[in-house]
Amino acid sequence: xxxxxxxxxxxxxxxxxxxxxxxxxxxxxxxxxxxxxxxxxxxxxxxxxxxxxxxxxxxxxxxxxxxxxxxxxxxxxxxxxxxxxxxxxxxxxxxxxxxxxxxxxxxxxxxxxxxxxxxxxxxxxxxxxxxxxxxxxxxxxxxxxxxxxxxxxxxxxxxxxxxxxxxxxxxxxxxxxxxxxxxxxxxxxxxxxxxxxxxxxxxxxxxxxxxxxxxxxxxxxxxxxxxxxxxxxxxxxxxxxxxxxxxxxxxxxxxxxxxxxxxxxxxxxxxxxxxxxxxxxxxxxxxxxxxxxxxxxxxxxxxxxxxxxxxxxxxxxxxxxxxxxxxxxxxxxxxxxxxxxxxxxxxxxxxxxxxxxxxxxxxxxxxxxxxxxxxxxxxxxxxxxxxxxxxxxxxxxxxxxx
Amino acid sequence: xxxxxxxxxxxxxxxxxxxxxxxxxxxxxxxxxxxxxxxxxxxxxxxxxxxxxxxxxxxxxxxxxxxxxxxxxxxxxxxxxxxxxxxxxxxxxxxxxxxxxxxxxxxxxxxxxxxxxxxxxxxxxxxxxxxxxxxxxxxxxxxxxxxxxxxxxxxxxxxxxxxxxxxxxxxxxxxxxxxxxxxxxxxxxxxxxxxxxxxxxxxxxxxxxxxxxxxxxxxxxxxxxxxxxxxxxxxxxxxxxxxxxxxxxxxxxxxxxxxxxxxxxxxxxxxxxxxxxxxxxxxxxxxxxxxxxxxxxxxxxxxxxxxxxxxxxxxxxxxxxxxxxxxxxxxxxxxxxxxxxxxxxxxxxxxxxxxxxxxxxxxxxxxxxxxxxxxxxx
Numbered sequence: 001x002x003x004x005x006x007x008x009x010x011x012x013x014x015x016x017x018x019x020x021x022x023x024x025x026x027x028x029x030x031x032x033x034x035x036x037x038x039x040x041x042x043x044x045x046x047x048x049x050x051x052x053x054x055x056x057x058x059x060x061x062x063x064x065x066x067x068x069x070x071x072x073x074x075x076x077x078x079x080x081x082x083x084x085x086x087x088x089x090x091x092x093x094x095x096x097x098x099x100x101x102x103x104x105x106x107x108x109x110x111x112x113x114x115x116x117x118x119x120x121x122x123x124x125x126x127x128x129x130x131x132x133x134x135x136x137x138x139x140x141x142x143x144x145x146x147x148x149x150x151x152x153x154x155x156x157x158x159x160x161x162x163x164x165x166x167x168x169x170x171x172x173x174x175x176x177x178x179x180x181x182x183x184x185x186x187x188x189x190x191x192x193x194x195x196x197x198x199x200x201x202x203x204x205x206x207x208x209x210x211x212x213x214x215x216x217x218x219x220x221x222x223x224x225x226x227x228x229x230x231x232x233x234x235x236x237x238x239x240x241x242x243x244x245x246x247x248x249x250x251x252x253x254x255x256x257x258x259x260x261x262x263x264x265x266x267x268x269x270x271x272x273x274x275x276x277x278x279x280x281x282x283x284x285x286x287x288x289x290x291x292x293x294x295x296x297x298x299x300x301x302x303x304x305x306x307x308x309x310x311x312x313x314x315x316x317x318x319x320x321x322x323x324x325x326x327x328x329x330x331x332x333x334x335x336x337x338x339x340x341x342x343x344x345x346x347x348x349x350x351x352x353x354x355x356x357x358x359x360x361x362x363x364x365x366x367x368x369x370x371x372x373x374x375x376x377x378x379x380x381x382x383x384x385x386x387x388x389x390x391x392x393x394x395x396x397x398x399x400x401x402x
Numbered sequence: 403x404x405x406x407x408x409x410x411x412x413x414x415x416x417x418x419x420x421x422x423x424x425x426x427x428x429x430x431x432x433x434x435x436x437x438x439x440x441x442x443x444x445x446x447x448x449x450x451x452x453x454x455x456x457x458x459x460x461x462x463x464x465x466x467x468x469x470x471x472x473x474x475x476x477x478x479x480x481x482x483x484x485x486x487x488x489x490x491x492x493x494x495x496x497x498x499x500x501x502x503x504x505x506x507x508x509x510x511x512x513x514x515x516x517x518x519x520x521x522x523x524x525x526x527x528x529x530x531x532x533x534x535x536x537x538x539x540x541x542x543x544x545x546x547x548x549x550x551x552x553x554x555x556x557x558x559x560x561x562x563x564x565x566x567x568x569x570x571x572x573x574x575x576x577x578x579x580x581x582x583x584x585x586x587x588x589x590x591x592x593x594x595x596x597x598x599x600x601x602x603x604x605x606x607x608x609x610x611x612x613x614x615x616x617x618x619x620x621x622x623x624x625x626x627x628x629x630x631x632x633x634x635x636x637x638x639x640x641x642x643x644x645x646x647x648x649x650x651x652x653x654x655x656x657x658x659x660x661x662x663x664x665x666x667x668x669x670x671x672x673x674x675x676x677x678x679x680x681x682x683x684x685x686x687x688x689x690x691x692x693x694x695x696x697x698x699x700x701x702x703x704x705x706x707x708x709x710x711x712x713x714x715x716x717x718x719x720x721x722x723x724x725x726x727x728x729x730x731x732x733x734x735x736x737x738x739x740x741x742x743x744x745x746x747x748x749x750x751x752x753x754x755x756x757x758x759x760x761x762x763x764x765x766x767x768x769x770x771x772x773x774x775x776x777x778x779x780x
Contacts, residue, residue: 024756026768028461060591074591074684081763089683113680116635116645120680352729352764 032264033346035083035138039259039301046255046299053256056249057083061217066244069118069237070111070228071216076253079134079214082350083260084343086134088361092214095127096326099333102127106229108326109213114228117237121228130324131360132196136343139262140194142307143340144183144203145294148191154289154312165286165376167314170198170337172329177221178202193313196359197328198337203254211250220247259299265308266345266401275398278391282383287312287338287376310341310402319374322358334375344402366396424621426565426575428658429532431488431504431523435747435779436478448475449779451535457771464769470496471535471775474503484510492554501600503556512564518579519560521602525577525614526630527551527654527669534779539697539716540739541753541775546691549722549733550671551654552596557581559609573618583610583632584650593675593686593724595652598634606636625657634675648676668694686725693720705744714741714749730764733757748778 031037038050060075061067072092073079079090093110101108106121110129114120123129152169159166170192180186184193184201192198194206208221216226216238223243227233266272279285289312297303315335325333336359344366347355356364363369373381384392425433436445451471457464476490490504506520523531529547533554547553561579568574585605588598610632618624631651637643651674658667672690695718702712720735737755744750757769 022461024754025458025770026461062590064590068680071680078684078762081761082765113684115680116678118680350763350765 032261033349035136035260035263035343035346035350037261039141039261039299041300042259046259049252049255050259053252053254056253057256061215063115063238064240066217066238066240066242068113068115068216070114070120070226072109072111072113072214074215076137076210076215080137083138083257084136084347084350085356086361087351087354087356088131088133090134091361092132092134093123094130094132094324094326094328095123097124097127098325099327101326104229108328111213111216111226111228115216115237119228119231121230124230128324128326130326133356133359133361135196135339137257138260139307139309139340139342140203140206141258141260141299141302142262142294142305142309143193143313144258145297145302146193146292146307146313147295150292150295151191151193151313154292155314163283163286164379165283165316167287167312167316167338167376170315170329170331170335172199172201174201175205175221177208178204192329192331192337195328196336196339197331198313198315199329199331203258204250207254207257208250211245211253218242218244219250220245221250259301261301262309262342263346265342268401269397271394271397272401273398274391275394275396275401278387278395279398282387282395283380284384284395285310286380287314287316288341289338308342308402311338313337316377317375318377321372321374324359341399341402344399366399367392424573424618426563427528427531427616428624429534429537431476431490431506431531432478432486434476434478434534436476444477444479446475446477447779448473449534449536449777450474451775451777453541453773453775455771455773457769457773459769460767465771474534476504486510503554514564514566516563517560518563518577520558521556522559522561522579522581524555524557524581524612524630525563525579526555526612526628526652527553527671528616528624528626528656528658528667529553529669530555535775535777536747536749536779538777539695539714539741539749539751540718540737541751541773541777542737542755544669544693544695544718545720545722545733545735546669546671546693548596549724550595550673550689550691551652551669552599555596555599557583557599557612558602559612561613571620575616575618576614578613579611580609581612581632583608583630584634586635586648588634588650588675589677589681589685593677593689595650595673595675595689598650606633606638608633622661623657623659626655628654628656646676646678648678650675663699665697666695667697668692686727686731688726689722689724690726691720691722693718695719708744710746711742711744714743715739716741725762728762728764730760731762733759747780749776751775751777 057076067074079086094108095110096102096107105124111121155168156166157168171189172192174185174190178185182202182204184190190201192201194200200206208219211217211219212222212226218225220243288310290310291306291308294302294305294307315331315337317334318336323334357369363372370381370384436447438446450473453469453471456466473493474490479487486508488506492503493500502521504521504523506518506522509517525531530551530553543553559579559581563577566574582601582604584598585601588595590597612630614626614628616624616626633647634650635648637645637647654671656669670692674688677685677687697716699712699714703709705711716739718737723732725731735755735757737753739751739753741749741751753773755771759767
């Protein structure tokens, strides 16, 4: 038995050494190197809702839980890997007949999947089709916290300053289920902030419709099943009682995305600093406004802080090359909301080493994305193309540092 | 029918049976230490598996807990020279889950032909047949045997098994059964074969087949192939076709070689699942996985008070690809284990494992942990 003690003591020490060793027991990724971290300073109740929302975001709905009958994906995380942007494989298809959104044919969103026993939607012959890459979901709390007046200060609908940039807001009507106390809720026209065409004014609407339209999951906010008019408008196959999730689940998910922290800018090297100056000089910053300030907010991290999102959140005519020729709210077929550039630095870490830019992911590099800018952005694009190769590299290095 | 009868007679009549001491499956249902015997009849036994787990994922503690993983009770009765009964009852999660893991009646017509019926242990890979915790050198079961092959995988069914002896030292065994099969629980939130087990009634009125063929060229080694195939969904309701029939097929290859105090073993499995059209691209149609394990026994009888004691070391490599059509969606694990057996039926195990995971978008994650387990037959 003395031998047992003799051997047990070193074993116990080995174990304690193992437990105390971070390398052997995995280390946390460096702060700010992901899209999934919460903002600092959440109170315990908000933090609990954030954690629940995180679970909701990754939850994969089964047929028994109510996915479908027609749908695009089965979880939030199925379209937004790592809470970042998706790839063309996860892109949604919006369709219309010219300016007609054809709800009688299943428009405006094509739900091209169906549970067994149901029929998926197909693109009607002759329909205009617009692919929509899933956007990143971090930082939307900051976007929500920017006062309307701050956003409108950058609007110049008639180009009164003659700089060829004429950003304008997308005024939309909020659904009745969005409380007036929510940003973007209430009667009358509201400023659109979310979506590729800024066609959604509130996070509750964005999240509720994602559950409803993308996953076919009904909630207290949208309790009626999404039917396929092409199959006679009957929601067959989904036997789960509606609503399939309570309002609380939606609200938890809203809290989750609202308080996801955007990654900070990377190292500001000399090249990055040169690129930043060129970014300003090429007038890229006219639309990709480097920063806007939030208004008063109960959460300290969102309270009157500068938001370096590199977007004015306004609509701009991006020319015929990028036009999808279909309206969205008051946005026409040529207009797109300026895409925020924050988080560009680590996009590829969450897309298997690839990057996809523009509304449909057609650009696979920053350079391609710039080259595809047209319309109001044509002068900035030309400015970029007139830079020397080294200067172009510097400007791209700056964007890739964000 | 005449052909079948002739084949049966030929099977039974030809060649003398070997005088073989080997169990049908080493560590299998007829190779357990039964502790209690009641008179001349039934024998009883069981095993328990308790663990302490400390695991971290990407730098935060994902689990720290004491667990009574399972307690199993088993019984065996030789009702006559040719009729045997074996049963095993499993209690998991502190008794929240109780299930009959095994309840079979064997009727040995001949060494080459035994009829078996009841709730069978599916002969799908060797690990499923020999999964008892005290028999294992590492605390956790192989990934391929839990994520692809749903160990413990038992199903109601019936069929035949038997053994052939081509030469004095070699042996060929087979098992072939019709069983209820899996159900569409395999497609809950991802393709997950274990989600479709535990069907004590057939959900689609069409049996599945499971079989295994093992070749042992010499007493210290075996290699085997197994397969499980059949429909998993309901496609008819009261004679009306309501869906397409969809099948699932799992194929495994396993082997073990023992040399003195060393043993090498492993198992490979690949599954093929028919996916509903609306789920193609979201659910995997093909998965595969493998484990390779090396074991060594040492310091036998080190302690005078425990002459049958020995230490045991093990290292295992695990890999499972949850969707062979995607880059990512995989799990690799390396496990190092040290065990001590004061008596052969009882083991204390200390494992360290490190895991490399990639999700469906090939986003990497890391997990690691130490697990201390105590498992014993009783």
